[in-house]
Amino acid sequence: MSKSNDPARVASRDWSSSELREALASAAEWVLAYREGVESRPVFPNVEPGEIQARLGAEPPARPDPFDRVLADFSEDIVPGLTHWNHPGFMAYFASCARGPSVAAELLIAAVGVNAMLWRTSPAATEVELVAVDWLRQALGLPADFRGVILDTASTSTFTALLAARERAGDDVRRRGLFDAPALTVYTSEQSHSSIDKAAMAAGLGLASVRRVAVDERFRMRPEALSEGIDADLAAGARPSFVCATVGTTSTASADPVRAIADVVRRHDDLWLHVDAAYAGSAALAPELRDPFDGWELADSIVVNPHKWMGTSLDCSVLFFRDPTPFRASLALTPAYLESEEAPATNLMDFGLSLGRRFRGLKLWTLFRCVGTDALADTFRGHVRMAADAADRLTSSGRFELAAPVSFSTICVRAVGAGEPDELDAGNRDILRRVNEGDSVFLSHTELDGRYTLRLSVGSAHTEPRHVESAVEALIRAADDLARTEAVAVGTE
Amino acid sequence: MSKSNDPARVASRDWSSSELREALASAAEWVLAYREGVESRPVFPNVEPGEIQARLGAEPPARPDPFDRVLADFSEDIVPGLTHWNHPGFMAYFASCARGPSVAAELLIAAVGVNAMLWRTSPAATEVELVAVDWLRQALGLPADFRGVILDTASTSTFTALLAARERAGDDVRRRGLFDAPALTVYTSEQSHSSIDKAAMAAGLGLASVRRVAVDERFRMRPEALSEGIDADLAAGARPSFVCATVGTTSTASADPVRAIADVVRRHDDLWLHVDAAYAGSAALAPELRDPFDGWELADSIVVNPHKWMGTSLDCSVLFFRDPTPFRASLALTPAYLESEEAPATNLMDFGLSLGRRFRGLKLWTLFRCVGTDALADTFRGHVRMAADAADRLTSSGRFELAAPVSFSTICVRAVGAGEPDELDAGNRDILRRVNEGDSVFLSHTELDGRYTLRLSVGSAHTEPRHVESAVEALIRAADDLARTEAVAVGTE
Numbered sequence: 001m002s003k004s005n006d007p008a009r010v011a012s013r014d015w016s017s018s019e020l021r022e023a024l025a026s027a028a029e030w031v032l033a034y035r036e037g038v039e040s041r042p043v044f045p046n047v048e049p050g051e052i053q054a055r056l057g058a059e060p061p062a063r064p065d066p067f068d069r070v071l072a073d074f075s076e077d078i079v080p081g082l083t084h085w086n087h088p089g090f091m092a093y094f095a096s097c098a099r100g101p102s103v104a105a106e107l108l109i110a111a112v113g114v115n116a117m118l119w120r121t122s123p124a125a126t127e128v129e130l131v132a133v134d135w136l137r138q139a140l141g142l143p144a145d146f147r148g149v150i151l152d153t154a155s156t157s158t159f160t161a162l163l164a165a166r167e168r169a170g171d172d173v174r175r176r177g178l179f180d181a182p183a184l185t186v187y188t189s190e191q192s193h194s195s196i197d198k199a200a201m202a203a204g205l206g207l208a209s210v211r212r213v214a215v216d217e218r219f220r221m222r223p224e225a226l227s228e229g230i231d232a233d234l235a236a237g238a239r240p241s242f243v244c245a246t247v248g249t250t251s252t253a254s255a256d257p258v259r260a261i262a263d264v265v266r267r268h269d270d271l272w273l274h275v276d277a278a279y280a281g282s283a284a285l286a287p288e289l290r291d292p293f294d295g296w297e298l299a300d301s302i303v304v305n306p307h308k309w310m311g312t313s314l315d316c317s318v319l320f321f322r323d324p325t326p327f328r329a330s331l332a333l334t335p336a337y338l339e340s341e342e343a344p345a346t347n348l349m350d351f352g353l354s355l356g357r358r359f360r361g362l363k364l365w366t367l368f369r370c371v372g373t374d375a376l377a378d379t380f381r382g383h384v385r386m387a388a389d390a391a392d393r394l395t396s397s398g399r400f401e402l403a404a405p406v407s408f409s410t411i412c413v414r415a416v417g418a419g420e421p422d423e424l425d426a427g428n429r430d431i432l433r434r435v436n437e438g439d440s441v442f443l444s445h446t447e448l449d450g451r452y453t454l455r456l457s458v459g460s461a462h463t464e465p466r467h468v469e470s471a472v473e474a475l476i477r478a479a480d481d482l483a484r485t486e487a488v489a490v491g492t493e
Numbered sequence: 494m495s496k497s498n499d500p501a502r503v504a505s506r507d508w509s510s511s512e513l514r515e516a517l518a519s520a521a522e523w524v525l526a527y528r529e530g531v532e533s534r535p536v537f538p539n540v541e542p543g544e545i546q547a548r549l550g551a552e553p554p555a556r557p558d559p560f561d562r563v564l565a566d567f568s569e570d571i572v573p574g575l576t577h578w579n580h581p582g583f584m585a586y587f588a589s590c591a592r593g594p595s596v597a598a599e600l601l602i603a604a605v606g607v608n609a610m611l612w613r614t615s616p617a618a619t620e621v622e623l624v625a626v627d628w629l630r631q632a633l634g635l636p637a638d639f640r641g642v643i644l645d646t647a648s649t650s651t652f653t654a655l656l657a658a659r660e661r662a663g664d665d666v667r668r669r670g671l672f673d674a675p676a677l678t679v680y681t682s683e684q685s686h687s688s689i690d691k692a693a694m695a696a697g698l699g700l701a702s703v704r705r706v707a708v709d710e711r712f713r714m715r716p717e718a719l720s721e722g723i724d725a726d727l728a729a730g731a732r733p734s735f736v737c738a739t740v741g742t743t744s745t746a747s748a749d750p751v752r753a754i755a756d757v758v759r760r761h762d763d764l765w766l767h768v769d770a771a772y773a774g775s776a777a778l779a780p781e782l783r784d785p786f787d788g789w790e791l792a793d794s795i796v797v798n799p800h801k802w803m804g805t806s807l808d809c810s811v812l813f814f815r816d817p818t819p820f821r822a823s824l825a826l827t828p829a830y831l832e833s834e835e836a837p838a839t840n841l842m843d844f845g846l847s848l849g850r851r852f853r854g855l856k857l858w859t860l861f862r863c864v865g866t867d868a869l870a871d872t873f874r875g876h877v878r879m880a881a882d883a884a885d886r887l888t889s890s891g892r893f894e895l896a897a898p899v900s901f902s903t904i905c906v907r908a909v910g911a912g913e914p915d916e917l918d919a920g921n922r923d924i925l926r927r928v929n930e931g932d933s934v935f936l937s938h939t940e941l942d943g944r945y946t947l948r949l950s951v952g953s954a955h956t957e958p959r960h961v962e963s964a965v966e967a968l969i970r971a972a973d974d975l976a977r978t979e980a981v982a983v984g985t986e
Contacts, residue, residue, distance in 0.1 A: 013872075014804070014954040015593030015863075017529050023597045024521040031517065031604040036510050045616060049839075052620035056858075060628035064865040067597060073862070074601065074855070081617030085607050093614070096849065098606030100508030104516045104560060108567065110599035110806050111524040113591030114578050121586070123538060124574030127545035135553035152645060153849040163695060177699030178671040194826045195848060201824065202656060202846050204697025206670030307849070311507070313603050314851050331694065333687045345542040353695050355688060356589070356646040356800070358807050362567070365549075369566070370508075372557040379506075461507040 023067040024107075030071055031103070034079070035086070038462075042439035043087040045080060052081040083442070088462040091471055092444035094250075094279040094410075095459030099311035101370035105363035106313060116357040119345030126348055129361030132368065133318055136306065139373045140284040143297050148320040149351040150360045154278035155195035157303035157319035158244065160327070160352055162186070162199045164301070165242040165272030167330035174329055178204045185233045186210045188244040189221035191251055193276060196244050218405050219254035219448070221245060227264045230271070242272045245299075247292055248280025251446040251455070252403075253410035255280070259295025266298075275302040278317065279459070280408050282309035286377035289384065292407070309383075309409075309459045310376060312363045319351070327351050383409035383458040386468045390456060393472045399479035403453045410457040412448060415479045425452035427482055434478040441471040516560040517600075523564055524596070527572070528579070531955075535932035536580040538573060545574040576935070581955040584964055585937035587743075587772040587903075588952030591806035594863035598856035599806060609850040610842040619841055622854030625861065626811055629799065632866045633777040636790050641813040642844040643853045647771035648688035650796035650812035651737065653820070653845055655679070655692045657794070658735040658765030660823035667822055671697045678726045680704045681737040682714035682749060686769060689737050711898050712747035712941070714738060720757045723764070735765045738792075740785055741773025744939040744948065745896075746903035748773070752788025759791075768795040771810065772952070773901050775802040779870035782877065785900070802876075802902075802952045803869060805856045812844070820844050876902035876951040879961045883949060886965045892972035896946045903950040905941060908972045918945035920975055927971040934964040 015023065055077040085096055116125035133148040151157045166173050171181040178184075184205055188196045190212045200210050211233070214225040230240045243265050245256040258275060265273045275296045281304030283289040296302055301321040306312040321327060332350035349355050368376075387409040394400040394413050403412040415428050429452055432445055446453050454475070458468055508516065548570040578589055591599075609618035626641040644650045659666050664674040671677075677698055681689045683705045693703050704726070707718040723733045736758050738749040751768060758766045768789045774797030776782040789795055794814040799805040814820060825843035842848050861869075880902040887893040887906050896905040908921050922945055925938055939946050947968070951961055 013957070014590075017525060020528065020593045020596070021521075021525055023593060024524065024600070027597045027600045028514075028517040028521060031600060032510060032514055034604060035513065044613075047616050049612060049616070050620070052617045053624055056621070056624045060632050060861050061865050062867045064868060065862050067594065067863055070594075070859060070862040074859075078617045078621055078855075079605070081615075081620065082605055082607050083613070083615040084605070085615070086605065096606065096608055097507075098603055100513040100516060101560065101563075103513070103600070103603045103606075104520045106603035107517070107520045107524060107596070107600045110591055110596045111527060112572070112575055112577070112579065113589065113596075113806050114575050115589055115807055119542060120537075120576070122574075122576040122578070123540050123542070124545045124571045127543070127574065128549070128571055131546055131549045139553050153847040155846055155848045159846055166697070173697060173699060174694050175700045177676070177693075177702055178697040179674060179676050179699075181672060183670070183672050197826055198824060198846065198848075200670075201667050201826075203695070204659070204666060204671040206666060206672075207668045209670055313606050314608055314849055315847075331691060333690055333694075353648055353652055353691065354646040354808075355648045355691075356807055356810075362571075366563060366567075368553050369558050369563040370560055372554050374555045375557060464506070 043442035088467040089441035097311040097460040098313035102313040102363045105366035117349040125359040132364035152315040159199040161301040163330040164326035168326040183238040184241040191249040221256040223260040247277040253407035255292035262298035275299045278305040431478040536935035581960040582934035590804040590953040592804035595806040595856045598859035618852040625857035645808040652692040654794040656823040657819035661819040675732040677734040684742040714749040716753040740770040746900035748785035755791035768792045771798040924971040
């Protein structure tokens, strides 16, 4: 047998303790400087497609570089090309913030590097996940018969719920596939996330199976339209199987009336109710923000993403469900090499497509321990207040009108003016461009009632009232500037 | 607007710089002590299901604890319940090792916390991923027309490839679903991973669509059996759509004859060839280990998991493919709020189910930079030698016989003896239990030809020849002990 001090063998080993020590110290220093200085960086980078790639070298290196050299290249060549999701001026999309405790937890997760596929493959990783998910359940006020699992994203969680619903419909899709099944149909509102479409495509139901149910003037699903849609499909021989209500829709953060939707769903056997609360779900930690969730406790499954508003860092999506049976029926398989004797143990790989599973429970657990539910709830209250204040400032400026009621910490506005709709759309697009070019805030847009709409969502633990005020001022300034030009008539004057 | 120094607001903010500094310093110290001391821990913990959960408290904490307190609880209550995948004696399943550079990279990934769903949502995160994946392609010797994307696990990568194949079959499954489609069929060997079954279930094809093709005496798919299976399905009106060859099967690490399989596949229109090289693929970095991969360059898609043998830390699965069109056709959807103007940019969310995507490219890039392809290849060579040496020692002891040819760094053995098959199975089970109870090595088992089989796979950068020697000695000692008892007759004496 070769000697263990063979030079080639030594080179192929992992870093020594001192190399790891120096690298972690350098990385930690870099992280601290980055987090302290992120506010002075442009939120959205000024780069062209392909520019970063061109800096990084076409071929893999044969020989190693010291970590400090690699870190310097990261800092100089890569970081200037990042969109800074942890910048306090990031108010685009929905925030995905990485609070300090989750950053520290990710270091621990990587270092122990365990796999939580089976209880046996790392018992504590499974059990910490079960504990952290149950803490979240309690904090959100969900009943004790909900259990949950951590998946990567809401797209995956919703897909996994759809597979369970597809199985519970009773056609033995697990074994026979969908080839001889009746046409299963899916219901969600016009304002729901594209992940419902994607889940239907991936699950083999197809886009044509998805019914986009009409919304009311506040962008909430109309339960009577849902009921009519289901009846029409039944009459046509389809099998309604999955209803996805949303609390916190992607564009306006509107909340579907879950209780009324649940009443419709309960009139039909084996129709599954899923609630997409990926963004807004966290807000249920604050009891006074719970009204929009009324009825979600009646769902078969719920998705809440702690990596959004709560700040566990990407990725950490919790799928809650009541009955594990249809999940196991749709996805569980235990190959011989993974058979084990711990019958009462939970094997979390049975509740998702992925076999390998990171120790994500640790970051959710660490966040709860290091922040506590009181301060988490305060975060959400604070963000909701900031959004309400921003909406007041924008509308009272006379330059903007609300495009939707303010919901949670998300506002949708449009600059007002006397022009044609197309001109106003162009003006609003120009305002967004100007605001984002200012580098200190990053907003996104959406389309509502066919109109280009500006969108501001507060959701990062790094965002303070002054940052939201800056965003408001930038919006008003851009609208003022535009109103002064002749090209586009925006503004009330 | 509320003041930013409102106490409740301050409590709801993220850690201060000094809190983060102290936490990262404590976490790094813990990580260093853990990595230095992991060898003295039992690889597999001595805990009962529910034991860790009971230690962690039933309710979420309302108030925060300082990080050092949380870290102490992690260390005392949680870590003793982990299975230590980075222990040098971990030789179960396939290794998933977290090399130092990937641990440091995970800290950076968490701290910047960006989302690589669209180019726009963090241009450098997309471009680093493209560069790192292309470096891997070059290092593996794959042709330049392969591109790739990082997904979480091989289960997801194979599922994603199956969706592309399902779409390319031409039934417009994207829109219409599978309800009116001809029965699509999937082919893989009896020795393939359960993830192919799981992918077929999730994709709506069902377990009945999966043909488990017979293997030869070396556990390799028989191409003529594949060909006959396809012909029989065609004759029965099914539509063969997906063939998954494996290089490095789960039990024995056998390699299917990919070139001969590709020849069969090419005789049929729109039959997709996928190669599952999740574990073994990394070995192609060493040119002299490439023979078993002959023909994989003819595949439509290939999965290689750098989080296994290469050591990027979980999760990092690379799905290579030639033609992006069927992937986009099966999964791409761009909602209005994500529409952007960077037409030439790659939006990686179009190549997977998940919308949110971690900055995984950074850990693969960092690993290449800090280790280099020469030392990576040496790692694989070293592990292959260690496995070959172990197999020699075990068979020459007279106590064990090979249950399969040694392939890559994985060996399958059985203790030999004069008893009935059931008695020998019981004896081998007992040997595994004894070896694993010794705490310094963790092996797993499998079933081959209906017989209980012991399995040892070398794949961690922390494993040195002395650790494999210890495992070999523990196996021989356990077989010796057992041979001395009257209860089970194992051994040649």
